[in-house]
Amino acid sequence: MPEGRVDVAVVEDVWGPAFDALASDLVVTRTPDAWTRPDELPAVLTGTRALVVRNRTTVDRALLAGCPSLQVVARAGVGLDNIDIGAADDLGVVVTAPLGANAVSVAEHTLGLALAVARHTIPLDRSVRSGEWNRRPGRELAGGVWGIVGFGATGRAVARAARGLDMEVVAHDPYVDEATAGVPMAPLDDVVARADVISVHLPANPDTRGIVDAGLLARTKPGAILVNAGRGEVVDEAALAEALTSGHLFGAALDVRADEPPAPGPLDGLDNVVLTPHIAGITTQSQERIADILAGDIRAVLDGTPARSAVGIARPARGGDRP
Numbered sequence: 504m505p506e507g508r509v510d511v512a513v514v515e516d517v518w519g520p521a522f523d524a525l526a527s528d529l530v531v532t533r534t535p536d537a538w539t540r541p542d543e544l545p546a547v548l549t550g551t552r553a554l555v556v557r558n559r560t561t562v563d564r565a566l567l568a569g570c571p572s573l574q575v576v577a578r579a580g581v582g583l584d585n586i587d588i589g590a591a592d593d594l595g596v597v598v599t600a601p602l603g604a605n606a607v608s609v610a611e612h613t614l615g616l617a618l619a620v621a622r623h624t625i626p627l628d629r630s631v632r633s634g635e636w637n638r639r640p641g642r643e644l645a646g647g648v649w650g651i652v653g654f655g656a657t658g659r660a661v662a663r664a665a666r667g668l669d670m671e672v673v674a675h676d677p678y679v680d681e682a683t684a685g686v687p688m689a690p691l692d693d694v695v696a697r698a699d700v701i702s703v704h705l706p707a708n709p710d711t712r713g714i715v716d717a718g719l720l721a722r723t724k725p726g727a728i729l730v731n732a733g734r735g736e737v738v739d740e741a742a743l744a745e746a747l748t749s750g751h752l753f754g755a756a757l758d759v760r761a762d763e764p765p766a767p768g769p770l771d772g773l774d775n776v777v778l779t780p781h782i783a784g785i786t787t788q789s790q791e792r793i794a795d796i797l798a799g800d801i802r803a804v805l806d807g808t809p810a811r812s813a814v815g816i817a818r819p820a821r822g823g824d825r826p
Contacts, residue, residue, distance in 0.1 A: 508550040508572075511801055514538050515557040517579040519794030522555075525801065545569040553801045558582055558781075559763075564590035575599060575804040577797040580784060581657075582734060584707040588815045597804050599812045601796040603656035605784035609704070610660035612783035613732045614668075616756035617644065617700050619777050620728050626774040642753070645669040650698025652691065653705040653733055654679045661702055662686050673697060695723045700730065707734035717742035726753045732783045735760035744769040747776060758783040 510529035513522065514537035525531055537547055538560040548554060548570045555577045556562060562576055567590050576586060578600040591598045619625060622641035630637045649665035651658045654676035662672045662685075672686045673694050681688040691714075695701055701723065705711045715731070715738040723729070729752060731738050740761065746752045747770075754775035763781055770776050800810035 509548075509552070510805065511553040511555065512537075512548055512551040513555040514544070514547070514560055515555070515579070517555050517557060517790075517794070517797075519791050519798075521791075521794040521798035525798050529802075529805070541566075548573065552805055553577060555579060555797065555801075556585070558585050560585060562586040562591075564594075567591060567594050567596055575801055575810065577801055579790075579793050579797060581605065582706055583814065584734065584736075592815045597800075597810055598814050599797060599800040599804075599810045600814050601793045601812050602814075604792045604796055605786075605789035606656040606660040608786040608789040609657045609732050609783040610664050612758060612779070613657075613661050613702050613704075613730050614664045616730050616732070616758065616777055616779070617702070617728055620730075620754035620756050620775065621700075623774075625777055644700060647671070647699035648673060648697050650674070650694040650701045651686075652676075652694065652701065652703045654684055654686075654688070655704065657704045657732070658702075659684075661704065665700075670700075691719070692722055695719060695727070698724060698727060700728045702730040703733050703737055705733040705737050707736040712736045713739050715739060715743070717745065720746040720752070723752065725751055728753050729755040730758075731756070732758045735763065735765075740768060740770060744773070747773055 508530065509532050511525060511531040513531065513533045516535040518533065522531060537544060541561060544566060550572050551570060552572055553575045554573060557579050562585060564587050567573065573596055575597045576591065578586060578598065581600055581602050583600060586598055588598055621644055623639055627637060627639060645668055647670050649670045649672050651661055651672065651674040654674045658674060662674065665672050673689050674684060674686050675689060675691045675694045679688065703715060717739065720742055743755060747755055756777040758779045759781050770778065796812055800812055803810050
């Protein structure tokens with residue numbers, strides 16, 4: 504093996520038995536905090552053939568061009584807004600993402616967040632711990648309407664969960680037709696006007712950033728619950744805070760934020776808001792699935808064969824030393 508070559512560089516907190524197996528015959532380095540020093544990444548990745556990231560590492564054209572040995576970027580998750588797919592395609596770098604591997608985990612967390620808001624779980628927990636016994640009534644979700652914005656793998660998993668609560672499901676996704684979806688599809692305004700719970704599962708891109716703004720929130724059904732488990736950039740948090748303090752929305756739950764971790768803001772002091780640190784998709788089971796898929800993809804690309812979960816045009820990997 505050429506001196507100094509690294510086969511696989513893991514620069515965020517990603518690991519699992521599948522990566523232990525990779526390390527049995529490949530050179531694998533693990534520096535979970537490397538993403539915090541982006542200026543140093545090109546040097547860190549010198550000679551590296553495979554890069555493993557979550558959502559915090561910016562994989563742009565400059566980084567890809569500065570790492571000529573790089574053949575594959577493996578994204579441990581489903582959002583791709585931190586990776587320049589076009590640049591990767593242009594440079595012949597394969598990008599893989601295990602789309603759908605954490606859908607059940609995200610769906611279960613989404614359901615839990617909606618229930619926590621509906622039943623005031625977090626403020627009542629704090630109340631009991633402070634010595635109070637406040638039997639404040641909550642709300643049932645059964646018999647209501649669950650509106651899903653973004654009907655990919657996660658949206659479909661949420662639909663199954665919501666139906667388990669005996670809720671009617673309606674969804675919006677301009678790229679999915681009703682016959683394929685298996686649930687009623689409707690324009691966005693119609694979905695938010697009808698839904699008692701609105702869950703958002705959108706990527707961050709020019710079409711979706713800020714789509715949940717003051718105007719859309721004003722058109723939601725009075726007393727609705729909003730859950731965002733997609734990308735934080737999709738929601739205007741100032742407008743959301745206003746809709747919550749005015750009483751127009753019953754409550755909200757956010758697992759994702761535009762800036763992570765976020766600066767202190769108006770949502771922090773509201774007891775009808777539940778906030779979690781972008782962990783909807785992170786369970787033991789989902790992380791093992793993701794590691795298994797990515798490890799297989801990395802080995803495939805380095806062996807010169809197609810990756811199972813390649814995105815973009817998935818052309819053969821560009822040059823680089825072969826074993």
